Amino acid sequence: MTENVAAVVRPEFDYDAMRDDHGDLRAEFVDAVSKAIAAEDAVWLRGLVSELHEADLGDLIEALDSDERVRLVELTGADFDFSALNEVDETVREEILEELEPAAVAEGVRELDADDAVELLQVLDEEDQEEILDKLPPSERDALERSLDYPENSAGRRMQTDFIAVPRDWTVGEAIDFMRETAELPERFYEIYVVDGVNHWQGAVSLDRLLRSHRNVPLTDLVDEDRRKVSVDDDQEEVARLFGKYNLVAAPVVDSQNRLVGVITIDDVVDVIEEEADEDLKALGGVTSDEELSDRVWTIARGRFNWLLVNLATAFLASSVLGLFEDQLQQMVALAVLAPIVASQGGNAATQTMTVAVRALATRELGAWNAVRVVMREALVGLVNGVAFALITGIAAYAWFKVPGLGVVIGLAMICNLIAGALGGILIPMALERMRADPAVASGTFVTTVTDVVGFFAFLGIATAWFGLK
Amino acid sequence: MTENVAAVVRPEFDYDAMRDDHGDLRAEFVDAVSKAIAAEDAVWLRGLVSELHEADLGDLIEALDSDERVRLVELTGADFDFSALNEVDETVREEILEELEPAAVAEGVRELDADDAVELLQVLDEEDQEEILDKLPPSERDALERSLDYPENSAGRRMQTDFIAVPRDWTVGEAIDFMRETAELPERFYEIYVVDGVNHWQGAVSLDRLLRSHRNVPLTDLVDEDRRKVSVDDDQEEVARLFGKYNLVAAPVVDSQNRLVGVITIDDVVDVIEEEADEDLKALGGVTSDEELSDRVWTIARGRFNWLLVNLATAFLASSVLGLFEDQLQQMVALAVLAPIVASQGGNAATQTMTVAVRALATRELGAWNAVRVVMREALVGLVNGVAFALITGIAAYAWFKVPGLGVVIGLAMICNLIAGALGGILIPMALERMRADPAVASGTFVTTVTDVVGFFAFLGIATAWFGLK
Numbered sequence: 001m002t003e004n005v006a007a008v009v010r011p012e013f014d015y016d017a018m019r020d021d022h023g024d025l026r027a028e029f030v031d032a033v034s035k036a037i038a039a040e041d042a043v044w045l046r047g048l049v050s051e052l053h054e055a056d057l058g059d060l061i062e063a064l065d066s067d068e069r070v071r072l073v074e075l076t077g078a079d080f081d082f083s084a085l086n087e088v089d090e091t092v093r094e095e096i097l098e099e100l101e102p103a104a105v106a107e108g109v110r111e112l113d114a115d116d117a118v119e120l121l122q123v124l125d126e127e128d129q130e131e132i133l134d135k136l137p138p139s140e141r142d143a144l145e146r147s148l149d150y151p152e153n154s155a156g157r158r159m160q161t162d163f164i165a166v167p168r169d170w171t172v173g174e175a176i177d178f179m180r181e182t183a184e185l186p187e188r189f190y191e192i193y194v195v196d197g198v199n200h201w202q203g204a205v206s207l208d209r210l211l212r213s214h215r216n217v218p219l220t221d222l223v224d225e226d227r228r229k230v231s232v233d234d235d236q237e238e239v240a241r242l243f244g245k246y247n248l249v250a251a252p253v254v255d256s257q258n259r260l261v262g263v264i265t266i267d268d269v270v271d272v273i274e275e276e277a278d279e280d281l282k283a284l285g286g287v288t289s290d291e292e293l294s295d296r297v298w299t300i301a302r303g304r305f306n307w308l309l310v311n312l313a314t315a316f317l318a319s320s321v322l323g324l325f326e327d328q329l330q331q332m333v334a335l336a337v338l339a340p341i342v343a344s345q346g347g348n349a350a351t352q353t354m355t356v357a358v359r360a361l362a363t364r365e366l367g368a369w370n371a372v373r374v375v376m377r378e379a380l381v382g383l384v385n386g387v388a389f390a391l392i393t394g395i396a397a398y399a400w401f402k403v404p405g406l407g408v409v410i411g412l413a414m415i416c417n418l419i420a421g422a423l424g425g426i427l428i429p430m431a432l433e434r435m436r437a438d439p440a441v442a443s444g445t446f447v448t449t450v451t452d453v454v455g456f457f458a459f460l461g462i463a464t465a466w467f468g469l470k
Numbered sequence: 471m472t473e474n475v476a477a478v479v480r481p482e483f484d485y486d487a488m489r490d491d492h493g494d495l496r497a498e499f500v501d502a503v504s505k506a507i508a509a510e511d512a513v514w515l516r517g518l519v520s521e522l523h524e525a526d527l528g529d530l531i532e533a534l535d536s537d538e539r540v541r542l543v544e545l546t547g548a549d550f551d552f553s554a555l556n557e558v559d560e561t562v563r564e565e566i567l568e569e570l571e572p573a574a575v576a577e578g579v580r581e582l583d584a585d586d587a588v589e590l591l592q593v594l595d596e597e598d599q600e601e602i603l604d605k606l607p608p609s610e611r612d613a614l615e616r617s618l619d620y621p622e623n624s625a626g627r628r629m630q631t632d633f634i635a636v637p638r639d640w641t642v643g644e645a646i647d648f649m650r651e652t653a654e655l656p657e658r659f660y661e662i663y664v665v666d667g668v669n670h671w672q673g674a675v676s677l678d679r680l681l682r683s684h685r686n687v688p689l690t691d692l693v694d695e696d697r698r699k700v701s702v703d704d705d706q707e708e709v710a711r712l713f714g715k716y717n718l719v720a721a722p723v724v725d726s727q728n729r730l731v732g733v734i735t736i737d738d739v740v741d742v743i744e745e746e747a748d749e750d751l752k753a754l755g756g757v758t759s760d761e762e763l764s765d766r767v768w769t770i771a772r773g774r775f776n777w778l779l780v781n782l783a784t785a786f787l788a789s790s791v792l793g794l795f796e797d798q799l800q801q802m803v804a805l806a807v808l809a810p811i812v813a814s815q816g817g818n819a820a821t822q823t824m825t826v827a828v829r830a831l832a833t834r835e836l837g838a839w840n841a842v843r844v845v846m847r848e849a850l851v852g853l854v855n856g857v858a859f860a861l862i863t864g865i866a867a868y869a870w871f872k873v874p875g876l877g878v879v880i881g882l883a884m885i886c887n888l889i890a891g892a893l894g895g896i897l898i899p900m901a902l903e904r905m906r907a908d909p910a911v912a913s914g915t916f917v918t919t920v921t922d923v924v925g926f927f928a929f930l931g932i933a934t935a936w937f938g939l940k
Contacts, residue, residue: 027839053716055715284751285826304855311818315815319811330800370533377770385778389778
């Protein structure tokens with residue numbers, strides 16, 4: 001059977017045998033692997049995992065069943081690249097690591113760069129981490145423990161601790177000879193760093209500058225001393241902004257004494273950028289940032305419950321405004337039918353403004369220097385669209401219910417609510433940012449509460465006055 | 471006066487004089503520049519712009535007034551780095567380019583890499599582009615025109631056309647000597663490419679591999695032939711996914727005959743990742759992706775109008791369901807007060823599901839292989855939270871209105887609507903994706919329409935049956 005299996009995937013685990021035109025994994029490929037796992041065809045599986053890029057191996061792992069995942073790692077032993085586990089959802093990673101023998105995990109961890117090892121281990125609780133760290137040689141254990149001591153989301157957690165640091169008085173030739181003669185260089189690097197005798201960072205030399213210079217050129221001629229560096233405690237989001245802004249591929253990480261302790265590379269930063277975008281998007285949608293596609297029903301339901309509870313409270317608040325006008329609603333039931341339209345239109349206009357505001361705050365495009373202008377502009381946009389939709393809604397409402405004046409009433413309410421929505425949509429995120437809360441997480445609830453309450457109140461209040469209801 | 475100005479910013483345009491602790495531009499700094507522009511202090515301004523990183527210069531330009539921006543470019547002439555204009559909003563860029571003399575723009579464009587020049591020019595309409603291109607030497611003009619001919623958002627538009635290609639039979643030493651002796655190398659590069667006699671791409675050699683190898687090692691020993699390459703017509707989003715997945719810093723771009731025509735580097739890809747995240751976020755918030763913070767009121771209002779109009783239509787549709795039950799609403803006005811709660815809770819639950827679905831589709835985590843499992847899971851989450859909120863809302867509604875049975879009615883409606891929301895939230899984005907529409911753009915409207923209609927219908931329908939209303 002396994003011969004057949006092999007025939008499907010070979011020659012050489014061709015990329016096209018693995019993925020369809022859309023880039024998705026082929027079901028036949030996943031099936032073939034499942035069958036090989038069931039048949040314990042270790043030889044074939046070892047060949048497979050050592051050919052696959054870690055990212056592809058990660059995708060394959062996610063496509064397998066829970067117990068197949070662990071069996072795959074066990075069957076392939078030393079050929080399995082543990083960095084593939086950093087390519088899968090944290091829930092999946094945690095599950096696999098907990099099922100495996102700590103000694104096996106320790107073996108896998110030893111093969112990783114510090115940043116990858118930290119990323120792998122940080123999903124485990126401290127006890128499980130200790131069990132694995134205990135199986136490592138003391139020097140490697142100490143280094144990892146140090147990295148794990150840095151706060152989550154800090155540069156210290158993300159950095160690689162392998163880097164090339166050379167003395168300031170070397171020439172290009174000396175640096176090149178050093179790299180040719182040193183066996184244990186980082187797996188990938190884009191620049192080397194110049195340090196003084198006690199490891200204080202002095203500057204960076206990019207490899208392309210090194211390569212286009214003659215051997216006798218002193219490094220001091222090439223070194224970039226103005227290069228932005230990162231402090232171990234810096235937040236990863238700050239680091240990502242720096243990379244994006246100055247087009248960096250790597251940045252030195254220094255401790256509080258300006259000693260070079262690591263390097264952050266662009267691949268980690270790309271992950272951060274994607275994570276942060278993910279967080280903002282989910283936060284605006286009312287989903288916690290750690291929800292993952294592989295989570296179980298119960299975990300997801302619980303995670304989403306809190307936000308829905310907050311929303312329920314605000315929905316009751318908005319409805320209590322309707323409750324204030326019970327008598328009027330009974331006298332003119334058209335008001336009950338139309339009120340949600342005013343609230344909904346305001347809510348959507350406010351969401352537009354809020355989305356722009358949250359994004360502009362995240363990218364630092366919106367700040368004290370342009371706040372007044374942007375707020376004014378949003379208010380005007382609210383007015384313009386308020387008037388436009390006042391006309392449309394007014395005509396439609398009159399055409400529907402044929403009540404004279406109803407169009408004017410809903411039109412006026414629409415203008416009020418779109419202006420309120422615009423102001424709420426911009427001022428609430430700005431206020432949250434100033435209070436150092438994350439505008440993406442909390443703005444939505446506040447903003448739609450404003451437009452529900454203002455929408456109902458304006459519409460029913462104006463209607464009560466206009467029609468003389470009581 | 472300008473002496474004073476200089477004193478504020480110097481020594482050497484120190485970063486801290488320019489930005490506060492938060493990284494925002496200091497108002498005093500911007501003021502100092504404004505004054506120097508007003509005083510036409512070209513010497514000082516030239517010193518300033520040549521010291522500033524293009525990204526910082528871009529931020530400064532955005533902080534200036536419209537006419538100051540153009541004056542700054544004019545006053546600083548050849549010292550002004552036009553790549554700074556790629557760091558500002560497209561609206562601002564277009565405005566500046568249109569104000570400047572075409573000859574001046576052409577001079578600036580000549581200093582740029584092909585990808586930067588294309589990015590700069592593509593905001594202009596064809597006529598304005600031609601005016602500038604006409605001022606360039608024929609060879610540069612042809613190259614730019616070729617790049618501008620590639621479709622928008624394609625790899626061809628994003629690539630740099632400067633790269634290092636060497637023959638397959640060279641050694642490391644020959645490659646290094648070539649780089650040392652060639653004056654016109656790309657400004658920054660991370661790898662070199664091996665090509666055959668007719669420029670067919672053969673593989674990549676990263677600079678770190680080159681540097682750690684001895685001079686006599688043949689390049690064929692170092693070359694990575696499996697490296698993913700990009701085709702000129704590939705969509706930039708596809709390219710970004712490739713970089714993120716395989717941790718690339720550069721990728722060769724080939725034409726349909728596998729001839730090497732350019733290289734895409736990670737800094738361009740970071741821009742793409744940010745743009746795409748921006749697009750998805752804005753699309754979910756009902757804002758067009760090209761809306762920018764510097765746009766005028768009218769442009770913004772018009773851009774947002776369309777989506778609000780669609781929303782208005784769906785709001786009327788939902789309200790027409792309320793209209794069907796006018797008599798029942800009049801008999802029991804509590805129904806009118808509570809109906810928006812059912813709709814709102816469903817809408818929010820659906821938005822949570824939709825957000826996760828849209829993101830998972832964008833990152834390719836959700837596909838045919840796991841669709842059934844994810845849909846089932848979402849339906850179950852809807853059921854679990856539906857039951858939870860049925861209890862909470864039921865008790866609250868009964869406590870409020872003291873109508874026996876009202877709690878049961880709203881509870882049942884809540885369960886229906888949260889399940890409908892969950893299914894709508896996952897199935898609608900998946901259906902849109904299958905129809906090759908962008909799920910981020912269109913899902914929101916459809917999804918909340920479902921929960922509004924189902925919410926009103928379920929609540930009022932169940933109430934009508936339970937209380938025997940007519």
